[in-house]
Amino acid sequence: METPVNAHESALLEDLNPPQADAVLHGDGPLLVLSGAGSGKTRVITRRVAHLVKVRRVFPWRILAVTFTNKAAREMRERLTALLGAQANDLVVSTFHSAAAMILRREAEHVGLTRSFVIYDDGDQMSLVKRAMRDAGVDPVMQPREILHRIDQEKNAARLPDDMRVENDDLRGAIVQRVYRVYQRLLRAANAVDFGDLLLLLVKLFRDQPAVLDRYRTRFTHVLVDEFQDTNPVQYALLRQLAPPPSANLVVVGDDDQSIYRWRGADVDNILNFPLQYPGAKVVKLEQNYRSDQNILTAAHEVISKNTRRMAKKLWSERPKGENLELMLHRDERAEAQEVARRILALQREGFIKFSSMAVFYRTNAQSRVLEEALRLARVPYTLVSGRSFYDRAEVRDASAYLRLMVNPRSDADLLRVLNVPARGIGDTTEERLTDFANEQGLSLYEALAERQRIPALNAAAQKRLGGFHQLLVSLHGFAQTAKDAAGAVDQMLKETKLVETLVADGSDESLTRAENLKELLGAAQEFDLKRASDSVASAMAAEAREEEAPEGVDSAPLTADVPPLQAFLEQISLVGEADAEVREGRVALMTLHAAKGLEFDAVFLTGMEDSVFPHSRALKSEEPDGGEEMAEERRLCYVGFTRARKRLFVSLAQCRSLFGELKYNPPSRFLADVPQALFGFKENDLPAPPRPAAMAPRRRAWDDDETGPRVDRSYSQASSDMEAVSGDVRGMRVRHEQFGSGRIVSTDGSGPNAKVTVEFGGDVGLKRVIARFLIPG
Numbered sequence: 001m002e003t004p005v006n007a008h009e010s011a012l013l014e015d016l017n018p019p020q021a022d023a024v025l026h027g028d029g030p031l032l033v034l035s036g037a038g039s040g041k042t043r044v045i046t047r048r049v050a051h052l053v054k055v056r057r058v059f060p061w062r063i064l065a066v067t068f069t070n071k072a073a074r075e076m077r078e079r080l081t082a083l084l085g086a087q088a089n090d091l092v093v094s095t096f097h098s099a100a101a102m103i104l105r106r107e108a109e110h111v112g113l114t115r116s117f118v119i120y121d122d123g124d125q126m127s128l129v130k131r132a133m134r135d136a137g138v139d140p141v142m143q144p145r146e147i148l149h150r151i152d153q154e155k156n157a158a159r160l161p162d163d164m165r166v167e168n169d170d171l172r173g174a175i176v177q178r179v180y181r182v183y184q185r186l187l188r189a190a191n192a193v194d195f196g197d198l199l200l201l202l203v204k205l206f207r208d209q210p211a212v213l214d215r216y217r218t219r220f221t222h223v224l225v226d227e228f229q230d231t232n233p234v235q236y237a238l239l240r241q242l243a244p245p246p247s248a249n250l251v252v253v254g255d256d257d258q259s260i261y262r263w264r265g266a267d268v269d270n271i272l273n274f275p276l277q278y279p280g281a282k283v284v285k286l287e288q289n290y291r292s293d294q295n296i297l298t299a300a301h302e303v304i305s306k307n308t309r310r311m312a313k314k315l316w317s318e319r320p321k322g323e324n325l326e327l328m329l330h331r332d333e334r335a336e337a338q339e340v341a342r343r344i345l346a347l348q349r350e351g352f353i354k355f356s357s358m359a360v361f362y363r364t365n366a367q368s369r370v371l372e373e374a375l376r377l378a379r380v381p382y383t384l385v386s387g388r389s390f391y392d393r394a395e396v397r398d399a400s401a402y403l404r405l406m407v408n409p410r411s412d413a414d415l416l417r418v419l420n421v422p423a424r425g426i427g428d429t430t431e432e433r434l435t436d437f438a439n440e441q442g443l444s445l446y447e448a449l450a451e452r453q454r455i456p457a458l459n460a461a462a463q464k465r466l467g468g469f470h471q472l473l474v475s476l477h478g479f480a481q482t483a484k485d486a487a488g489a490v491d492q493m494l495k496e497t498k499l500v501e502t503l504v505a506d507g508s509d510e511s512l513t514r515a516e517n518l519k520e521l522l523g524a525a526q527e528f529d530l531k532r533a534s535d536s537v538a539s540a541m542a543a544e545a546r547e548e549e550a551p552e553g554v555d556s557a558p559l560t561a562d563v564p565p566l567q568a569f570l571e572q573i574s575l576v577g578e579a580d581a582e583v584r585e586g587r588v589a590l591m592t593l594h595a596a597k598g599l600e601f602d603a604v605f606l607t608g609m610e611d612s613v614f615p616h617s618r619a620l621k622s623e624e625p626d627g628g629e630e631m632a633e634e635r636r637l638c639y640v641g642f643t644r645a646r647k648r649l650f651v652s653l654a655q656c657r658s659l660f661g662e663l664k665y666n667p668p669s670r671f672l673a674d675v676p677q678a679l680f681g682f683k684e685n686d687l688p689a690p691p692r693p694a695a696m697a698p699r700r701r702a703w704d705d706d707e708t709g710p711r712v713d714r715s716y717s718q719a720s721s722d723m724e725a726v727s728g729d730v731r732g733m734r735v736r737h738e739q740f741g742s743g744r745i746v747s748t749d750g751s752g753p754n755a756k757v758t759v760e761f762g763g764d765v766g767l768k769r770v771i772a773r774f775l776i777p778g
């Protein structure tokens, strides 16, 4: 460690341990910080950025710091503003996607777009894929969803249609390639990109036009990446372009144990092989955890250490052992939710833990509904962290479609969405004639509208309606050209389209709520304008305060400098991700495990700890004995979940659960079997026996109606019935019937040998009502 050179430096290093300080002080060249959860990786990134600016006098605009979510970027910026003041404004702190979007917009002409391109989300992508399938004339042998997934995967791997490797006998691959080609053509025609394009087009541009790449390489002398374990190949390619091996100043921090986005193409090898890609990279390991009490860390360690392919690391903590972990067993998901709500209230009252320091996690979004209901009933304030929910509402999507048409009328998907919203009497036939005409003439729908007189077989009334709609779009587009701020444009759009007016006139409760949401969108635009104005003032002041001049000829302008306000606002909306909702003051946070990455809470409830819920049923289907890569990823997700907790960790499970409209009796999560009993405060052989599924043995799904399949762990069911007083409940029990074979009891009517029992039998038999005495157990 070097000696601090001045007061700035000592302030920045004050509360760092030696390896952290080492990483902050590291001079030039690549650096990898690889370490477990809660060891201060994110703190190292922020401090290092502050150190670069304050002590090493690097211009803030030369620094590109990339994080995983907008929320994380926002938090990092806040921390940096606290350390650097107004200078923080000139830093580029963003997600990969938003950094790429900003650069791509500046260079749009090079990739066949104009600067006003729009960004399509999943929903838009889906309708585009369907259209591409029609245009490509492929038989509907594949689901659009599957094709879209494959296209996304290709993009994550940095492959355009021509780069796809399709074997001769790979029919499905050939179909994907064909649709992908048309899909890309449709995107370009609409002056639109999807998420994958943002990165892919930029990587291609940088590869094909070295002069363009050179400008950004010269500019960004320092690139830093948080959560590096979750980068996918196209993101890594971009990093290597901007900060090429072997000697660029690329700092990556991450934890291979927290790699949880394989399904989005993330490749954990990126972090494991970093020292090979960047030979000579300095490697720093942080081993002290500052977040969690020892019991929590031990549990997390025991779960993750079952994974075979990982960098071994063991965290230690100076923090106390802390409280025991708590295992909560419940009859069903409703009982679970009620108990979670009750415990939250108790913690707040007796444990002095604020609502905002508590979180409830679950594996899949579908689990949130019951939890929400219970929290509402118990009057526990909460926020659902599911960032897109607001922007995914139908009325908000309609409004956004109009806004996007304002800047880019060529966006066909948007035009189709609002062609008859609010209702203006344009029916399916008219729509079909319009689209057919546009297709034949090779025009965008907007252009086709202008030529509507030439559309065959269109009656005068339909002509007139299309004319009115066209007029509306022309007027809005004109307005957007000169709009001074985003809010003005949103306001104008709402007025001209009469979206709010129509909803208010309808007057139903639902319509009024929708109208409120549109006003909320206007509010979001106003907030955006304010923020933009204050940022630009701050950044001008910071520039003035600096003694040094930016060097001649280097591009130092803010990346969004010339972007018109409405467009910048739309970009922000498009890039809102799943994990982006604010964790609000005074509220418990509800979120999926994936969204919990990087966060910390005093108390964490991890719900649905049952096999096939968590680990997800997908991972249980794996053929490999230990569940293969999918199971390893679920295990990492469990590690992420556990390590979010500072002081209290509750793991909870239900004996039976309705999920996705099905009633399932799942055995306890195999991850629970890895947690030493003592951490729950159980002594050996204590009852209730902690659930111990045959965790390591290969097995089938528990509900498979198959004689060779495993059975619900009876000892566990017994234990939990003792706890929950559900004795006498035979639901879930396995039974045999001479004629129908084996099955599982779903419900009963009456008691004794003549009770009527509804049983779900295997094979084609399905649900049957039979008399109890004709059944034998097993």
Ligand SMILES: Nc1ncnc2c1ncn2[C@@H]1O[C@H](COP(=O)(O)OP(=O)(O)OP(=O)(O)O)[C@@H](O)[C@H]1O
Pocket: 015, 016, 017, 020, 036, 037, 038, 039, 040, 041, 042, 043, 044, 255, 258, 289, 290, 291, 597, 598, 599, 600
């Ligand atoms: N040297 C330190 N002294 C005291 N507290 C620290 C120190 N380093 C980090 N912390 C605190 O420990 C907690 C975890 O830090 P941080 O979020 O940076 O860890 P991380 O390694 O990024 O975790 P994750 O792997 O979950 O992303 C934070 O509350 C942070 O403020």
Ligand SMILES: [Mg+2]
Pocket: 041, 042, 043, 226, 598
């Ligand atoms: Mg972190």
